[in-house]
Amino acid sequence: xxxxxxxxxxxxxxxxxxxxxKTLISHKMESGxxxxxxxxxxxxxxxxxxxxxxxxxxxxxCDMDPAVSANPYFEFKAKITEAGTFTFTWVDDAGxxxxxxxxxxxx
Amino acid sequence: xxxxxxxxxxxxxxxxxxxxRVALADPSEGPLFIDGEIEMITRTESVEGHPLPEVISxxxxxxxxxxxLEADSxxxxxxxxxxxxxVLWNTVEGSExxxxxxxxxDAAESxxxxxxxxxxxxxxxxxxxxxxxxxxxxxxxxxxxEAYPFDKGGQKPMTAFLKNLSLGEPVRIDVEEGEMQAxxxxxxxxxxxxxxxxxxxxxxxxEKxxxxxxxxxxxxxxxVNGFPTYRLxxxxxxxxxxxxxxxxxxxxxxxxxxxxxxxxALEVYTxxxxxxxxxxxPAVRQ
Amino acid sequence: MNTSKRQFLGRTLxxxxxxxxxxxxxxxxxxxxxEDVQKAIAExxxxxxxxxxxxxxxxxxxxxxxxxxxxxxxxxxxxxxDDYVESVMILAEDNPSALVATFHFTxxxxxxxxxxxxxxxxxxxxxxVAKMSNGDVYSATNNIKVTIGGCGG
Numbered sequence: 258x259x260x261x262x263x264x265x266x267x268x269x270x271x272x273x274x275x276x277x278x279k280t281l282i283s284h285k286m287e288s289g290x291x292x293x294x295x296x297x298x299x300x301x302x303x304x305x306x307x308x309x310x311x312x313x314x315x316x317x318x319c320d321m322d323p324a325v326s327a328n329p330y331f332e333f334k335a336k337i338t339e340a341g342t343f344t345f346t347w348v349d350d351a352g353x354x355x356x357x358x359x360x361x362x363x364x
Numbered sequence: 365x366x367x368x369x370x371x372x373x374x375x376x377x378x379x380x381x382x383x384x385r386v387a388l389a390d391p392s393e394g395p396l397f398i399d400g401e402i403e404m405i406t407r408t409e410s411v412e413g414h415p416l417p418e419v420i421s422x423x424x425x426x427x428x429x430x431x432x433l434e435a436d437s438x439x440x441x442x443x444x445x446x447x448x449x450x451v452l453w454n455t456v457e458g459s460e461x462x463x464x465x466x467x468x469x470d471a472a473e474s475x476x477x478x479x480x481x482x483x484x485x486x487x488x489x490x491x492x493x494x495x496x497x498x499x500x501x502x503x504x505x506x507x508x509x510e511a512y513p514f515d516k517g518g519q520k521p522m523t524a525f526l527k528n529l530s531l532g533e534p535v536r537i538d539v540e541e542g543e544m545q546a547x548x549x550x551x552x553x554x555x556x557x558x559x560x561x562x563x564x565x566x567x568x569x570x571e572k573x574x575x576x577x578x579x580x581x582x583x584x585x586x587x588v589n590g591f592p593t594y595r596l597x598x599x600x601x602x603x604x605x606x607x608x609x610x611x612x613x614x615x616x617x618x619x620x621x622x623x624x625x626x627x628x629a630l631e632v633y634t635x636x637x638x639x640x641x642x643x644x645x646p647a648v649r650q
Numbered sequence: 651m652n653t654s655k656r657q658f659l660g661r662t663l664x665x666x667x668x669x670x671x672x673x674x675x676x677x678x679x680x681x682x683x684x685e686d687v688q689k690a691i692a693e694x695x696x697x698x699x700x701x702x703x704x705x706x707x708x709x710x711x712x713x714x715x716x717x718x719x720x721x722x723x724x725x726x727x728x729x730x731x732d733d734y735v736e737s738v739m740i741l742a743e744d745n746p747s748a749l750v751a752t753f754h755f756t757x758x759x760x761x762x763x764x765x766x767x768x769x770x771x772x773x774x775x776x777x778x779v780a781k782m783s784n785g786d787v788y789s790a791t792n793n794i795k796v797t798i799g800g801c802g803g
Binding site for chain 1: 717718719722729742745746747749750751752753754755756757758759760761763764765766767768769770
């Protein structure tokens with residue numbers, strides 16, 4: 258069973274505030290560079306895209322390569338102009354999508 | 365002190381050749397606060413009979429960026445497993461239709477400081493048991509579920525979850541109970557016995573040479589207060605018995621099985637040595 | 651390995667002459683080729699040579715394990731609708747494949763600041779190349795020493 262992703266978003270912010278967001282997700286990020294015990298290459302299996310939107314509009318995203326560490330971590334900023342919902346999305350090589358949302362209120 | 369150190373170095377030729385930088389590097393300053401709130405005891409006076417005057421957490425021996433990772437419970441990747449353990453605590457498994465919570469309710473209350481005081485004497489098996497084995501006893505005897513095999517299934521997440529509930533609590537062990545004293549003696553003998561092609565004992569690195577470098581590794585006192593530990597090398601949680609086996613393999617000796625009498629004795633003894641340090645599970649190490 | 655191209659790259663991005671030595675000594679493992687690194691940057695910048703400044707790259711001097719090395723970028727910009735940082739590409743020159751990650755910002759980011767953790771196969775230079783909404787490109791380079799521990803397992 259894979260752990261749920263972790264996201265850190267302040268509960269509220271004043272209009273105009275620039276807030277810090279943090280995300281952490283469990284993933285082995287198999288680079289495709291390693292070999293198994295029998296010497297066969299282990300196929301690449303990574304999360305290749307992370308996206309954060311606020312009320313549907315893009316805030317931050319990242320194209321990821323195999324050099325991103327296992328259990329990928331991101332920290333970034335967002336400018337708050339209204340109350341709403343952040344949507345965080347991770348997509349892996351197999352096309353599996355993990356999504357999480359967090360609300361923020363206006364102070 | 366310097367003369368004593370010189371004698372130790374001259375007397376341990378195999379280790380001497382491996383210690384590439386003989387210069388001592390002092391453990392870094394603390395203190396360690398988790399999330400700026402929970403103060404960890406990372407240096408403290410050792411218990412009576414301990415060969416070293418002060419016990420120091422492995423945290424002090426790491427670089428700044430590794431230390432920072434442990435100090436932030438959000439960034440610490442080991443916390444993903446702790447959260448997984450919490451889910452497992454409430455998950456029904458086995459023929460009896462029970463979860464851990466069915467008997468123990470809220471772990472935050474029922475298990476608040478439990479993880480800080482294992483291994484404990486188990487009268488039933490007339491042996492010491494650790495948290496991993498205690499979980500398996502419950503699974504088999506109370507839940508009608510299968511025991512977790514070593515390092516498999518929910519073993520590491522559950523152990524990390526239970527120990528993390530004791531975050532900050534000083535490690536302690538009752539070595540008076542049952543026949544614990546005999547296991548302590550056996551563990552102590554193991555600790556000081558040189559093994560493997562490299563002819564190293566636990567003490568060669570972690571008692572006599574802690575603070576020095578073995579190639580690029582800054583040798584710690586080998587305290588056990590942070591296990592299961594998130595190790596950057598594996599990018600995953602590493603259990604105590606896995607680490608025991610790894611160290612023994614590095615001396616190029618035969619590795620005892622996890623939870624074997626040898627390694628349980630070693631866990632009893634090393635836990636005794638680590639007493640007074642805060643539980644740091646999941647610690648972050650290189 | 652093409653030394654002249656490696657030196658050219660070093661000059662362009664304002665990195666140390668140590669790289670040329672690395673190129674001359676060669677390596678025992680497969681690394682990203684100089685051409686690959688140059689090509690990736692050229693594709694990203696549209697062929698424009700990055701200028702120095704504006705982008706700040708923060709990394710530790712020494713990483714005690716190459717599996718998880720913190721990396722942060724910060725780019726000076728008003729982050730307004732018509733003047734903002736579009737993307738920052740991070741490259742590790744001597745990894746088997748040089749690309750690490752590419753951050754994409756918008757005016758809604760507020761500040762062009764982001765952090766992640768990366769894998770480094772060995773001691774090497776890490777580059778951050780920033781592309782602004784007006785097409786300007788900037789870069790910064792840091793050297794990170796990756797130590798090889800004595801203990802496995």
